[in-house]
Amino acid sequence: METLPCHGCKGLCCGPVPVTEKELKKIQKKIKTMPRKVRVELENQPRLFGTCIFYDINQDRCGIHSVRPEVCQAFGYYQDLVCFRKPELATKEKLIFKERPIGHLSIDFTWKNF
Ligand code: SF4
Ligand code: SF4
Secondary structure (H helix, E strand, O other): OOOOOOOOOOOOOOOOOEEOHHHHHHHHHHHHHOOHHHHHHHHOOOOOOOOOOOEEOOOOEEOOHHHOOHHHHHOOOEOOEOOOOOHHHOOEOOOOOOOOOOEEEOOOEOHHHO
């Protein structure tokens, strides 16, 4: 599958994302098993208002990539989740959530929840 040209975007499309209960639990587990130094460094990075609390600005990538929510994995490939840098990759129809989201990361769930 052709991939998105994310390098250099610096989290441009990483805002508050919907998260399901299962996804939240997975993220909590991941954060808990992170070396303390890594967690503290990620937690305290300066981010622009609205940027996802897990975006790793120093490494220009998702700080929880292996457990990122479904919507993040789907971004760029669905007609309701179009990447403006490569809109031609959004060939799939609307993303249907398998489970109902319980809130948004960065709004309903912030670092104090992890
Ligand atoms: S999905 Fe698109 S806007 Fe988002 S980081 Fe990747 S290339 Fe940039
Ligand atoms: S969880 Fe990761 S991929 Fe999803 S919005 Fe946050 S930083 Fe971006």
